[in-house]
Amino acid sequence: MKSLAELQAIKEKMQGQVNLRDNDKSVRVVVGMATCGIAAGARPVLQAFSDLVQKNGLNDVSVTQTGCIGLCQYEPIVEITRPGEEKITYINMDADKAKEVVEQHLMRGVVVADYTINSSGMAK
Amino acid sequence: MFRSHVLICGGTGCHASGSDGIIDALTKEINKEGLEKEVGVVKTGCFGLCALGPIMVVYPEGSFYSAVKEGDIPEIVSEHLLKGRVVKRLLYRETVTEDGVKSLNNTAFYKKQKRVALRNCGVINPECIDEYIGEDGYQALGKVLTEMSPEQVIKIILDSGLRGRGGAGFPTGRKWDLARKLVPDADQKYVCCNADEGDPGAFMDRSVLEGDPHVVIEAMAIAGYAIGASQGYIYVRAEYPIAVKRLRIAIGQAREYGLLGKDIFGSGFNFDLDIRLGAGAFVCGEETALMVSIEGNRGEPRPRPPFPAEKGLFGKPTILNNVETYANVPQIILKGAEWFASMGTEKSKGTKVFALGGKINNTGLVEVPMGTTMREVVYEIGGGIPGGKKFKAAQTGGPSGGCISAENLDIPIDYDNLTAIGSMMGSGGLIVMDEDNCMVDMAKFFLEFTVDESCGKCTPCRIGTRRLYEKLEKITSGNGEMKDLDEIQTLCGYIKNNSLCGLGQTAPNPVLSMLANFREEYVQHVRDKKCAAKVCTKLFKYSIIEEKCKGCTACARVCPVQAISGAVKEKHVIDSNKCIKCGACVEKCKFGAIVKG
The missing domain is CATH 3.40.30.10 (Glutaredoxin)
Structure with missing residues (x-):
């Protein structure tokens, strides 16, 4: 290593990962990982969220798991809570949709309406 | 990922x-x-x-x-x-x-803690340099080498108010300043790290080395730049195998990344580090003895002056700082002197790590801002004393320090306050004693350590501490006379005033402070031949309460010296001439029939 820039590069690469160990964050992504969720494919969804949050250095976002919320037919379910906003619930998620949600919702603040529970007609 | x-x-x-x-x-x-x-x-x-x-x-x-x-x-x-x-x-x-x-962070143990020196302990993998870098590691070294002059580095350390965490509390910035200026034409200077943590009950330096070894390496390189040294030595005891192993790994990784070696960050600054293992002699924690030991000689102190800043290791200007002191340095550089000085009291800035031991529920390692009271440390963070027993005293500074009695529990802990009440900050060992501890016995315990660890170079320490120990033994065995108390006082003064190094100069401290705070207890031992805490075995005996004894023979069977007699279902009796006061019978008795008296 001959320059500060190289040091900075390592720091940035590591920061997303080490940041996982700080549980004082304001944006929460919660993936349903009960038996129903796992059976419906929640593990790749959780992994995708976790990877993308770290890769993009979204240091204010925590990605955690939760149990069954009782809407098993809509699993994998992902809930996103941002400070001062209502909780958004995404349903029937997969890894590709997760990528879109990270890019749109987490990075740009735009809810991906097509994937939310409201779009299913169930909420009405 | x-x-x-x-x-x-x-x-x-x-x-x-x-x-x-x-x-x-x-x-x-x-x-x-x-x-x-x-x-x-x-x-x-x-x-x-x-x-x-x-x-x-x-x-x-x-x-x-x-x-x-x-x-x-x-x-x-x-x-x-x-x-x-x-x-x-x-x-x-x-x-x-x-x-x-x-x-x-909201639990009683962590709530009042402020982790500066320990910030990465329990957070990163100490064997992975990338994780350290991910937590701002080596940023301070980079900043120092590319943006600051050595004088600016020394000034920021001076302004921060950082004082040596090894015990004496000498201002770190002033130490560095002296080493930079005293011998302007020195061809070689050295930076040393004192990791020869020897106080019974102290383990904060070990924990820093085990949990965050790179912080010490980074700080030593910064110190090297500040004083103009290109070589450093970490003197660590061989009894710390995990710390030594992780340090070795860390030094290897730092060299591989070019963070140690030649032309670091292209600045032209060269610095490298080596480890020197100590064999565990307490005196080698004294600065001159430590350097003599690094040189390969028998670890014995030498007179000062000349101070190490002028003539230290191999006769060259040298600075020696403690592990915890170094652990504060990179963050002071990154966050500024004001940030550091905003924590603590007027003359003691920052935080201090304490190793909690003895009669306390949360045995372990805590870091609190200077000025926290002993009550907060013992009762809130430490979780109080097991079994609902009463706090009697806390020993700070190990065998060089003194005790803090219950009436001083609310004094804010800093260097000067502790000295004022006859104790000292020391390296941070904190041994809590409750009503079951005898203060004569505790003084004897610490003195036994210094008698053992005296290097023997000078008479007041070698023979004086031995004589002092014998006096205490005379008291605990019930043969003490009132004049012994005065003689102890005189002898303590003599040892303090005439010893060459810190070991001898501070060895009488536990005796003096315990005598000052608990004189009644000493008098009781001498005059009444009684040990209220029932620790000094010659001053109490075991007896069986007749009404409670069921004659089950359990005590007689467990007694190793056959001192208990009595037939089945009949009252038993202890022959106190035979009894060695091991206490085995008390533990065995189901009826609480055996008492100390």
């Missing part, structure tokens, strides 16, 4: 309570469930709560599992790691409340 990190303490405390086995079991179970690409297992340094080891923390939730057993691992993996259901029954009970799980 991992979605979850499981941090397991690999410090000496948790290592001893079996964390290696936990790591193996965990890795196996994670592989079995096919989670190896999703969950990372990280071996870290000390979390501080050694009493409840092995410690395991799962992120991103921050769930704090304590006293984990190998048998618990399958449940943690299948419930928590796979399904995200925290295993509440295994959580540190302080974090479990009626309405859910609260953050570790």
Whole structure:
């Protein structure tokens, strides 16, 4: 290593990962990982969220798991809570949709309406 | 990338309570469930709560599992790691409340702590330089080498008010300044680190080296730049094998990255480090003896002046700082002198790490801002005294320090306040004593240590401490006379005034401060031949309360010297001439019939 820039590069690469160990964050992504969720494919969804949050250095976002919320037919379910906003619930998620949600919702603040529970007609 | 990190303490405390086995079991179970690409297992340094080891923390939730057993691992993996259901029954009970799980930082043990020197302990993998860099590691060295002059570095350390954490509290900036200026034409200077932590009950330096070795390396390189040295030595005791191993790994990684060696960050500054192992002599923690030992000679102190800043290691200008002192340096550089000086009291800035031991519930390592009271440390952070016993005193500074009695519990802890009440900051060992501790016996305990560890170079220390020990022994065996108390006082003064180095100069401190704070107890031993705490075996005897004895013979059978007689179902009697006061009978008696008196 001959320059500060190289040091900075390592720091940035590591920061997303080490940041996982700080549980004082304001944006929460919660993936349903009960038996129903796992059976419906929640593990790749959780992994995708976790990877993308770290890769993009979204240091204010925590990605955690939760149990069954009782809407098993809509699993994998992902809930996103941002400070001062209502909780958004995404349903029937997969890894590709997760990528879109990270890019749109987490990075740009735009809810991906097509994937939310409201779009299913169930909420009405 | 991992979605979850499981941090397991690999410090000496948790290592001893079996964390290696936990790591193996965990890795196996994670592989079995096919989670190896999703969950990372990280071996870290000390979390501080050694009493409840092995410690395991799962992120991103921050769930704090304590006293984990190998048998618990399958449940943690299948419930928590796979399904995200925290295993509440295994959580540190302080974090479990009626309405859910609260953050570790809100528990009594951590709430009042402020982690500066220990900031990475229990957070990063100490064997991975990248993780240290991810937590701003080597940024301070980069800043110093590319943006600051050595004078600016010294000024920021001076302004921060950082004082030596090894015990004496000498201002670190002034030490560096002297080493820079005293011999302007020196061809070689040295930076040394004192990791020869020898006080009974002190283990903060070990924990820093085990949990965050790179911080010491970075700080020593900064010090090297400040004073103009190109070589450093870390003097660490061989009894710290985990610390030595991690230091070696860390130095190797730093060299590989070019953070040690020639032309660091292209600045033209060269600096390298070597480890020197100490054989565990207490006197080698004294600065001149330490340097003599690094030179390869028998560790004995030499007179000062000349001070090391002028003539130290190999006769060259040298600075020697303690591990914890160094652990503060990089953050002072990054966050500024004002940030550091905003913590603490008027003359003692920053934080101090204490190793809690003795009669206290939360045995372990804590870091608090200077000015925190002893009451907060013992009762809030330390969780009080086991068994509802009464606090009697706390010993700070180990065998060189003194005790703090109950009436001084509310004094803010800093260098000057502790000195004013006849104790000292010391390196940070804090041994709590309750009503079951005898203060004559405690003084004898610490003195026995210094008698053993005196290097023998000068008479007042070598023979004086021995004579002092004999006086105390005379008192604890019931042969003391009132004039002994005065003679002890005189002898203490003589040893303090005439010893060459800090070991002898401070050796009488425990005796003096315990005598000052608990004179009544000493008088009781001498005049009444009584030990109220029932510790001094010659001053009490065991007897059997007739009404309570059922004649079960359990005591007679366990007595190693056949001092108890009595037939089955008849009252038993202890022959105090034969009794060696081992206490085995008391433990065996189910009826509470045997008492000390």
